[in-house]
Amino acid sequence: MMLEANIDDMNPEIYGYVMEKAFKLGALDVFMTPIIMKKNRPGIKLSVLCEQEKQEELEKLVLTETTTLGLRKYEVDRTILKRQSVKLKTKYGVVSMKLGYMGGKPVKLAPEFEECREIAEGFGIPIPQVYEDLVYAAKKYFEAIQEK
Amino acid sequence: MMLEANIDDMNPEIYGYVMEKAFKLGALDVFMTPIIMKKNRPGIKLSVLCEQEKQEELEKLVLTETTTLGLRKYEVDRTILKRQSVKLKTKYGVVSMKLGYMGGKPVKLAPEFEECREIAEGFGIPIPQVYEDLVYAAKKYFEAIQEK
Amino acid sequence: MMLEANIDDMNPEIYGYVMEKAFKLGALDVFMTPIIMKKNRPGIKLSVLCEQEKQEELEKLVLTETTTLGLRKYEVDRTILKRQSVKLKTKYGVVSMKLGYMGGKPVKLAPEFEECREIAEGFGIPIPQVYEDLVYAAKKYFEAIQEK
Amino acid sequence: MMLEANIDDMNPEIYGYVMEKAFKLGALDVFMTPIIMKKNRPGIKLSVLCEQEKQEELEKLVLTETTTLGLRKYEVDRTILKRQSVKLKTKYGVVSMKLGYMGGKPVKLAPEFEECREIAEGFGIPIPQVYEDLVYAAKKYFEAIQEK
Amino acid sequence: MMLEANIDDMNPEIYGYVMEKAFKLGALDVFMTPIIMKKNRPGIKLSVLCEQEKQEELEKLVLTETTTLGLRKYEVDRTILKRQSVKLKTKYGVVSMKLGYMGGKPVKLAPEFEECREIAEGFGIPIPQVYEDLVYAAKKYFEAIQEK
Amino acid sequence: MMLEANIDDMNPEIYGYVMEKAFKLGALDVFMTPIIMKKNRPGIKLSVLCEQEKQEELEKLVLTETTTLGLRKYEVDRTILKRQSVKLKTKYGVVSMKLGYMGGKPVKLAPEFEECREIAEGFGIPIPQVYEDLVYAAKKYFEAIQEK
Numbered sequence: 001m002m003l004e005a006n007i008d009d010m011n012p013e014i015y016g017y018v019m020e021k022a023f024k025l026g027a028l029d030v031f032m033t034p035i036i037m038k039k040n041r042p043g044i045k046l047s048v049l050c051e052q053e054k055q056e057e058l059e060k061l062v063l064t065e066t067t068t069l070g071l072r073k074y075e076v077d078r079t080i081l082k083r084q085s086v087k088l089k090t091k092y093g094v095v096s097m098k099l100g101y102m103g104g105k106p107v108k109l110a111p112e113f114e115e116c117r118e119i120a121e122g123f124g125i126p127i128p129q130v131y132e133d134l135v136y137a138a139k140k141y142f143e144a145i146q147e148k
Numbered sequence: 149m150m151l152e153a154n155i156d157d158m159n160p161e162i163y164g165y166v167m168e169k170a171f172k173l174g175a176l177d178v179f180m181t182p183i184i185m186k187k188n189r190p191g192i193k194l195s196v197l198c199e200q201e202k203q204e205e206l207e208k209l210v211l212t213e214t215t216t217l218g219l220r221k222y223e224v225d226r227t228i229l230k231r232q233s234v235k236l237k238t239k240y241g242v243v244s245m246k247l248g249y250m251g252g253k254p255v256k257l258a259p260e261f262e263e264c265r266e267i268a269e270g271f272g273i274p275i276p277q278v279y280e281d282l283v284y285a286a287k288k289y290f291e292a293i294q295e296k
Numbered sequence: 297m298m299l300e301a302n303i304d305d306m307n308p309e310i311y312g313y314v315m316e317k318a319f320k321l322g323a324l325d326v327f328m329t330p331i332i333m334k335k336n337r338p339g340i341k342l343s344v345l346c347e348q349e350k351q352e353e354l355e356k357l358v359l360t361e362t363t364t365l366g367l368r369k370y371e372v373d374r375t376i377l378k379r380q381s382v383k384l385k386t387k388y389g390v391v392s393m394k395l396g397y398m399g400g401k402p403v404k405l406a407p408e409f410e411e412c413r414e415i416a417e418g419f420g421i422p423i424p425q426v427y428e429d430l431v432y433a434a435k436k437y438f439e440a441i442q443e444k
Numbered sequence: 445m446m447l448e449a450n451i452d453d454m455n456p457e458i459y460g461y462v463m464e465k466a467f468k469l470g471a472l473d474v475f476m477t478p479i480i481m482k483k484n485r486p487g488i489k490l491s492v493l494c495e496q497e498k499q500e501e502l503e504k505l506v507l508t509e510t511t512t513l514g515l516r517k518y519e520v521d522r523t524i525l526k527r528q529s530v531k532l533k534t535k536y537g538v539v540s541m542k543l544g545y546m547g548g549k550p551v552k553l554a555p556e557f558e559e560c561r562e563i564a565e566g567f568g569i570p571i572p573q574v575y576e577d578l579v580y581a582a583k584k585y586f587e588a589i590q591e592k
Numbered sequence: 593m594m595l596e597a598n599i600d601d602m603n604p605e606i607y608g609y610v611m612e613k614a615f616k617l618g619a620l621d622v623f624m625t626p627i628i629m630k631k632n633r634p635g636i637k638l639s640v641l642c643e644q645e646k647q648e649e650l651e652k653l654v655l656t657e658t659t660t661l662g663l664r665k666y667e668v669d670r671t672i673l674k675r676q677s678v679k680l681k682t683k684y685g686v687v688s689m690k691l692g693y694m695g696g697k698p699v700k701l702a703p704e705f706e707e708c709r710e711i712a713e714g715f716g717i718p719i720p721q722v723y724e725d726l727v728y729a730a731k732k733y734f735e736a737i738q739e740k
Numbered sequence: 741m742m743l744e745a746n747i748d749d750m751n752p753e754i755y756g757y758v759m760e761k762a763f764k765l766g767a768l769d770v771f772m773t774p775i776i777m778k779k780n781r782p783g784i785k786l787s788v789l790c791e792q793e794k795q796e797e798l799e800k801l802v803l804t805e806t807t808t809l810g811l812r813k814y815e816v817d818r819t820i821l822k823r824q825s826v827k828l829k830t831k832y833g834v835v836s837m838k839l840g841y842m843g844g845k846p847v848k849l850a851p852e853f854e855e856c857r858e859i860a861e862g863f864g865i866p867i868p869q870v871y872e873d874l875v876y877a878a879k880k881y882f883e884a885i886q887e888k
Contacts, residue, residue: 002516004224006179008308009258010720013705016336017712017719019482031450031487032338032480034330034626036180038167040312040780042328042340043179049516059227060250064718069248069256070228072150072197076448079503080514100513102504108513110453113605120609126656127609128602136876152520154475156752157554158424161409164780165416165423180782182330182774184476186463188632188756190772191475192782207523208546212422217544217552218524220446220493261309268313274360275313276306284728298812300668302623305702315778327746327783328776332624334611336484339623345812355671356694365692365700366672368594368641372744375799376810396809398800404809406749432580452604454868457853460632461860461867476634478626478774484608486624486636508866557753564757570804571757572750596816598771601850628772630759635771651819652842661840661848662820664742664789 001055005062005071006035008043015044018065025061026054028078049076081108090137092119092130097138106145109138149203153210153219154183156191163192166213173209174202197224229256238285240267240278245286254293257286297351301358301367302331304339311340314361321357322350345372377404386433388415388426393434402441405434445499449506449515450479452487459488462509469505470498493520525552534581536563536574541582550589553582593647597654597663598627600635607636610657617653618646641668673700682729684711684722689730698737701730741795745802745811746775748783755784758805765801766794789816821848830877832859832870837878846885849878 015032022030029049037043046066050058055073062071081100086109088097095115100108111134119134120127167178177197185191194214198206203221210219229248234257236245243263248256259282267282268275315326325345333339342362346354351369358367377396382405384393391411396404407430415430416423459476466474473493481487490510494502499517506515525544530553532541539559544552555578563578564571611622621641629635638658642650647665654663673692678701680689687707692700703726711726712719755772762770769789777783786806790798795813802811821840826849828837835855840848851874859874860867 002518006177009261011307011723012304012333012337012339013335013708014719014723015338017709019336023482029450030482031489032336033181033477033489034338034480036182036776036780036782037308038171038178038780039309040315040328040776040778041308042311042330042776043308044338045179045181063227063229063250064255065720067256067258067720069231069246070226072224072226074150074222074224074518076516076518078514078516079507081507083513098513102507107508108511110511113453116605117609127606128657128659131603131606132875132879135872136879139872139876154473157557159427159751160748160777160781160783161412161779162423162427163782165413167780180780181477182782184478184628184632184634185752186467186474186632187753188628188630188759188772189752190628190755190774190784191752193475193477211523211525211546212551213424215424215552215554217527217542218522220520220522222446222518222520264309265313275310276361276363279307279310280727280731283724284731287724287728298814302621305705319778325746326778327785329625329773329785330776332480332484332486332626334484334615334622336480336482338480341623341625359671359673359694360699363700363702365675365690366670368668368670370594370666370668370814372812372814374810374812375803377803379809394809398803403804404807406807409749428579428583431576432583435576435580455603455871456600456629456633456635457631457856458867458871459634461857463632476632478634481604483605484611484624485604486607486626487604488634509868511868560753561757571754572805572807575751575754598769601853625773628774630763630770637771637773655819655821655842656847659848659850661823661838662818664816664818666742666814666816 001050001052001073002076003048003050003055003058003062003071003073005046005066005068006037006043007046007066007068008037008041010067012044014066015046018046018061021065022048022058022061025057026050027058086141088137088141090134092123092133095119095134095137097134106142109142111135111138149198149200149221150224151196151198151203151206151210151219151221153194153214153216154185154191155194155214155216156185156189158215160192162214163194166194166209169213170196170206170209173205174198175206236285236289238282240271240281243267243282243285245282254290257290259283259286297346297348297369298372299344299346299351299354299358299367299369301342301362301364302333302339303342303362303364304333304337306363308340310362311342314342314357317361318344318354318357321353322346323354382437384433384437386430388419388429391415391430391433393430402438405438407431407434445494445496445517446520447492447494447499447502447506447515447517449490449510449512450481450487451490451510451512452481452485454511456488458510459490462490462505465509466492466502466505469501470494471502532581532585534578536567536577539563539578539581541578550586553586555579555582593642593644593665594668595640595642595647595650595654595663595665597638597658597660598629598635599638599658599660600629600633602659604636606658607638610638610653613657614640614650614653617649618642619650680729680733682726684715684725687711687726687729689726698734701734703727703730741790741792741813742816743788743790743795743798743802743811743813745786745806745808746777746783747786747806747808748777748781750807752784754806755786758786758801761805762788762798762801765797766790767798828877828881830874832863832873835859835874835877837874846882849882851875851878
C-alpha cells in the first residue's frame with residue numbers, strides 16, 4: 001500500500017522523527033515530496049510505502065504524529081530484485097555489499113553506504129574515494145560470480 | 149479519484165486560477181509538484197483529488213482550462229478523521245477551530261488559519277504570536293474536552 | 297539587496313501572509329525555494345528582493361513575522377527593461393498590457409494576468425483562450441508601434 | 445501502468461540516457477520528481493507511464509539501466525483528447541501543429557515546439573516571438589475550423 | 593561567505609555525510625537545493641555558509657569530499673538576533689529553549705527540537721503534542737520576561 | 741558574474757533552448773531552480789554563471805529569449821581545480837577522462853559522460869555497468885599517476 005498525506009501546517013523539524021518511527025514500524029519506504037498547495041503554501045507530501053498488514057499501524061502513526069486530518073491510499077504492486085547481503089574482503093577489511101539478482105543471475109552489487117561512511121571516518125579518506133574502492137572490490141567479485 | 153496531468157507548455161500564471169476553479173467545483177484537494185520532463189523542461193504535475201461524482205466535471209476543467217491534451221487517473225481510498233468546527237473564546241474574541249477525532253476521541257485541535265491572519269492584521273501583532281496564542285487557547289479547551 | 301532566510305521550523309500556512317506583507321512594504325520580489333536542511337528537514341529559503349532604503353523595514357518583517365533567528369543578505373544589481381503600462385482595446389473591452397523596452401525600442405508586450413482572469417470569469421471563457429486572444433491583440437499593437 | 449522507482453544512489457548524469465531509452469521503448473511519458481529520502485538523501489522518483497503491453501520491457505529497463513533494486517507500479521486510466529497533426533502555412537513556411545478535440549469539436553491547437561526551435565535558429569528570431577507568431581497562426585486557423 | 597557547488601555526478605547517499613562533516617568543521621549552515629542542469633540532469637546545489645576564517649577549510653572539504661571540480665562563492669552579511677539558551681521547568685522536566693532578542697527585548701522563544709524528540713520517545717507521547725506543550729511552557733515564561 | 745531571473749509567465753518548453761544558447765555564447769554554467777512565486781505561481785529561477793566579459797551578451801540573451809522584464813546579478817568568485825582531459829585505453833577502446841588537480845596533485849578522475857553513453861549504446865551494455873567499468877579504468881590510471 002502507498003499512504004500519502006499532504007501537510008501544510010506542520011513544523012518541518014518533525015518530519016525526520018516521523019520518518020524514523022515509520023521505518024521502525026516496518027515501512028518499506030518513507031519519503032517527502034515538496035509540493036505547492038493553495039494560498040501559496042509550500043507543503044510536503046509525505047509518502048509511506050508498506051505491506052498491507054502494516055497499513056493500519058502506519059496510518060495511525062501518520063494521523064497521530066503529524067498534524068494532518070486525513071490521508072489517502074492506493075494499492076501498488078512491486079517488482080523487487082532478489083537480494084542478498086554478502087561480505088567481501090577489501091583493503092579496508094570485510095565490508096557488506098548488497099547483491100541483486102534478476103532471473104536468477106546476479107546483476108547488481110553495491111556497497112552498503114553506512115560502511116563506506118565508517119571507513120571514510122575511520123581511515124580519514126575522502127568518501128568518494130572509499131566508495132569507488134568498494135565499488136571496485138564489488139565489481140571484481142561480481143565478475144567472478146557472474147562467470148560461474 | 150486522483151486526477152493528474154503533467155504540464156510543460158503552459159504559462160505558470162494560469163495555475164492559481166485553475167486551482168481556485170477546481171476547489172469551487174468541489175475538488176477535495178488541488179496541488180502542484182515540480183517535475184523534470186524530457187528535453188530539460190521544468191514541468192508541473194497538477195493533482196486534483198475528488199469524489200467520483202465530481203470526476204467528470206473536474207476532468208473537463210483540467211482539459212479545458214490548461215494546455216494539456218490528456219490526463220491520468222486512479223482510485224484512492226481515504227482515511228479521514230471526523231472533523232468538527234468549534235468556536236472558542238480567546239483574548240482576540242471568538243475564533244473558529246478545527247477539531248479532529250480518532251476512534252471517537254478528540255485528538256487534534258487547530259486554529260483556522262484565515263482567522264489567525266485577520267487577527268494579526270486587525271491587532272497589528274506578529275502572526276507567529278497570534279498563531280501560538282490560538283494554539284494555546286485550543287490546547288486548554290482540548291484538555292478540558294479530553295478529560296470528559 | 298537580496299535578503300534570505302532558511303526556515304525549517306515554521307507552519308507553512310504563514311508564508312502567504314508574510315509574502316503579502318513584504319510586497320505591501322515595498323519588496324520588489326518575494327519568493328520561496330524548497331531546500332533540504334540538516335536532519336532530514338524539508339525547509340524553505342525565503343527570498344526578499346528590495347531597494348536598499350527598504351532593507352531595514354523588510355529585515356524587521358522577516359525577523360518578526362517568521363520564526364527565523366537570523367537572515368543573510370548581499371547586494372545585487374539589476375538590469376530592468378524600461379516598462380510602460382498601455383491600455384489596449386480588445387474584443388473583451390479595454391485591457392492593460394505591460395510593455396518592455398530595450399535600447400529605446402519596444403521589445404515585449406504582455407497582458408496583465410489579473411485582467412485575463414477577470415475576463416475569463418466574466419465571459420465564461422477558458423483562460424488559455426483569453427490569454428491567447430490578448431497576446432494576439434498585444435502582438436498586433438506591438439507590430440504597429442515597432443514599425444514606427 | 446505507472447512504474448515508479450525511488451533512486452538515491454545513482455550518478456544523476458545517467459537519467460537523461462534512461463529517459464531517452466524509455467521513450468524509444470514506447471513509454472507514454474517519463475519524468476523525474478525531486479524527493480527527500482531517509483538520511484538526508486536528495487533522491488529522484490523516476491516515473492514511467494506505459495501501456496500494459498510495454499510494462500515488462502520497461503520494468504526491465506528501469507531495473508537494468510538504473511541502480512534501483514526494485515520498483516512499484518499501479519494501474520492508471522487515461523483521458524486523452526483525440527489528437528491530430530495538421531500542417532499550417534505560416535510566414536516561416538509550413539509548420540506542424542498539434543490539434544486536440546473534445547467531444548468531436550476542436551478545442552486546442554498548439555505549435556510543435558521542435559519546429560519553433562528550428563525557426564528561431566534558422567531565422568535568428570527570439571523564440572518567444574516565434575512561438576507567439578505560430579500561436580497566432582494556429583489561432584486563426586483554429587477559429588476558421590471551429591466555425592464550420 | 594556563501595560557498596556553492598552544483599553537483600550532477602555524485603551518488604546522493606554521500607550528501608548526508610558531507611553535511612555533517614561541514615557542520616563539524618564549523619559551517620554556520622549547510623543545505624541542498626534541487627536544481628535542473630543541462631542534459632536533463634537533476635542536480636543538487638550544495639550551499640555552505642561560513643565565517644571567512646573557515647572558508648579555506650570548507651572549500652577544501654567540498655572539493656575533496658564531493659565529485660565537484662569547482663565551486664563559487666560570494667560574501668554575505670548576516671543579521672542575527674542575539675540568542676540565549678534558557679532552561680525551563682516543564683511537566684516533562686527541565687528543557688532547553690532558544691531565546692531570541694531584538695533591540696534588547698526578548699521576541700522569540702522556541703523549544704530545542706532534539707529535546708522534544710527525546711521527550712516524545714521517552715514518554716510515548718505524539719511529538720506534535722510534546723511540541724505544543726513546550727511552546728506553551730515557553731510562552732508563559734516568555735510573557736513573564738517580557739513584562740519585566 | 742551570476743545572472744538570475746525569476747520567470748513565472750513563460751512556456752517551459754522554451755528553457756532547454758535558452759540553456760543551449762547560453763552555453764553556446766560562453767556561459768560557464770546554466771541551471772534552473774523551481775521556486776514558488778506570488779499568487780500560487782510555480783516559477784523558475786534561471787541562473788547563468790559567466791565571466792564578466794560575457795555578461796552583456798548573456799544579459800541580452802536572457803532579456804530577449806525569455807519573457808522576463810528584468811534580471812539581477814552579483815559577482816561571485818570561483819575556486820576551480822586545474823583540469824586536464826586525458827585519453828585512457830579501456831576495454832571499450834580509448835576514452836576521454838577529466839582529471840582534476842588540487843595543489844599540483846591529481847585528486848579526481850572521472851569519465852566523460854557522453855562517451856559512457858556512446859559505449860552503452862554501441863556495445864548494448866547497461867550504462868551503470870559502463871560507467872563503473874570506466875571509473876575502474878580511471879582509478880587504476882589514477883593510482884599510477886598519484887604514485888609518481
